[in-house]
Amino acid sequence: MQKTKKNVPLKPYNTFGIAVNASYFIEIHNVGELISILKDEQHKALPKLILGGGSNVLFTSDYQGLVIKNSIHGIERITEDNDSVVLKAGAGEVWHQLVLYAVDNGYGGIENLSLIPGTVGAAPMQNIGAYGVEIKDVFESLEALNKETFEIETFGLEDCQFGYRQSVFKLGLKGKYVITSVSLKLSKKPVLNTSYGAIEETLTSAGIATPTIKDVSQAVIKIRQSKLPDPVEIGNAGSFFKNPTIGAIDYEGLKAEFPEIPGYELPNNEVKVPAAWLIQSCGWKGKTTGEIGVHKNQALVLVNYGNGKGLDLKNLAVEIQQSVAEKFGIELEMEVNVI
Numbered sequence: 024m025q026k027t028k029k030n031v032p033l034k035p036y037n038t039f040g041i042a043v044n045a046s047y048f049i050e051i052h053n054v055g056e057l058i059s060i061l062k063d064e065q066h067k068a069l070p071k072l073i074l075g076g077g078s079n080v081l082f083t084s085d086y087q088g089l090v091i092k093n094s095i096h097g098i099e100r101i102t103e104d105n106d107s108v109v110l111k112a113g114a115g116e117v118w119h120q121l122v123l124y125a126v127d128n129g130y131g132g133i134e135n136l137s138l139i140p141g142t143v144g145a146a147p148m149q150n151i152g153a154y155g156v157e158i159k160d161v162f163e164s165l166e167a168l169n170k171e172t173f174e175i176e177t178f179g180l181e182d183c184q185f186g187y188r189q190s191v192f193k194l195g196l197k198g199k200y201v202i203t204s205v206s207l208k209l210s211k212k213p214v215l216n217t218s219y220g221a222i223e224e225t226l227t228s229a230g231i232a233t234p235t236i237k238d239v240s241q242a243v244i245k246i247r248q249s250k251l252p253d254p255v256e257i258g259n260a261g262s263f264f265k266n267p268t269i270g271a272i273d274y275e276g277l278k279a280e281f282p283e284i285p286g287y288e289l290p291n292n293e294v295k296v297p298a299a300w301l302i303q304s305c306g307w308k309g310k311t312t313g314e315i316g317v318h319k320n321q322a323l324v325l326v327n328y329g330n331g332k333g334l335d336l337k338n339l340a341v342e343i344q345q346s347v348a349e350k351f352g353i354e355l356e357m358e359v360n361v362i
């Protein structure tokens with residue numbers, strides 16, 4: 024195993040491109056290395072942060088502890104029959120690489136989750152989702168190291184308590200486990216999900232009448248590239264806030280006052296309101312202050328144009344929350360993990 028490095032710049036390790044340092048940093052490649060570093064006496068007292076691709080974190084100051092970059096790789100087929108296959112991937116595998124592996128082999132289920140940045144191990148943390156699919160829909164199990172007992176435990180679907188951008192690892196078990204692998208059950212006879220957003224429109228304009236999973240994957244990639252800023256060009260972490268859910272009666276009240284307000288009905292007499300619309304309606308879209316701002320095409324995405332500070336982004340997020348609460352009485356919850 025490599026030695027821990029001291030005072031390591033984290034700018035290359037977070038998609039916001041925030042320039043902070045970690046007091047200590049190490050990259051681990053297997054469970055043995057992970058256990059060794061967690062047990063290491065020299066670092067025992069330090070706070071520890073598990074980092075995947077750094078695409079859902081906002082550093083607000085130097086990290087006074089040990090950053091453990093998860094680079095446990097590998098994709099394997101665990102079981103398969105005529106209808107399905109279970110793929111197990113190391114937590115440090117790049118999520119999109121797993122999607123491409125599935126798509127290339129004709130395994131359906133995660134094509135709508137194409138091009139989501141980050142690692143496989145972080146995907147269950149917030150139950151990643153896009154274009155009508157969430158990882159929970161294909162989830163088989165995951166393995167995670169208990170940081171107290173150093174035992175690997177297996178979590179099934181129920182154990183993970185998945186919700187919208189939510190899991191037990193952000194709730195009751197926050198900070199207690201390191202996810203080391205994730206297993207997904209994919210279909211050899213995929214049923215495509217093209218009803219969400221602009222997928223159908225994109226397929227039609229490409230002249231595709233009977234799409235394959237590869238066509239759907241490519242359509243999703245195209246839509247995402249047209250809507251979301253590329254972190255290589257402009258620092259960001261995707262949606263900064265979750266889309267809020269409100270009661271149908273509250274929604275009707277808002278609709279009377281703001282007839283344009285969009286809303287998507289949910290089964291339990293609730294309505295999901297696009298946070299981007301709320302933020303845009305408070306005048307934030309495209310607003311820039313110094314090195315940071317709100318993206319000009321997507322009001323839900325906060326951006327760092329180069330040398331922005333994490334604390335300034337956090338303060339901007341709080342200001343946005345306050346203005347949305349004042350105007351609409353809706354509390355926006357941050358999706359990004361503020362550190």
Ligand code: FAD
Binds near residue numbers: 072079142149200201
């Ligand atoms: P990191 O940012 O490294 O970590 C996120 C959190 O998980 C941290 O708290 C970290 O400590 C913890 N963590 C990471 N790995 C582990 C592990 N192995 N064990 C335990 N804890 C761990 N998300 C969506 O759901 N849908 C989208 O459509 C989407 N689009 C995005 C678009 C862009 C341009 C960007 C930049 C982000 C987008 N995101 C989206 C958010 C992000 O891609 C996901 O949250 C992703 O799963 C984060 O993975 P990561 O490896 O980068 O996690």
Ligand code: EPU
Binds near residue numbers: 152298299
């Ligand atoms: N809208 C605005 N202003 C904008 C942008 C959008 O008013 O600047 C409104 C429009 O009414 C639009 C609606 O918001 O119809 C929804 O916008 P979009 O389809 O772009 O989706 P989103 O709600 O912004 C969510 C996820 C994304 C995911 C996409 C596609 C959350 C918090 N975000 O974005 O996930 O990729 O849907 O499924 O649920 C992420 O989590 O980081 C992320 C990018």
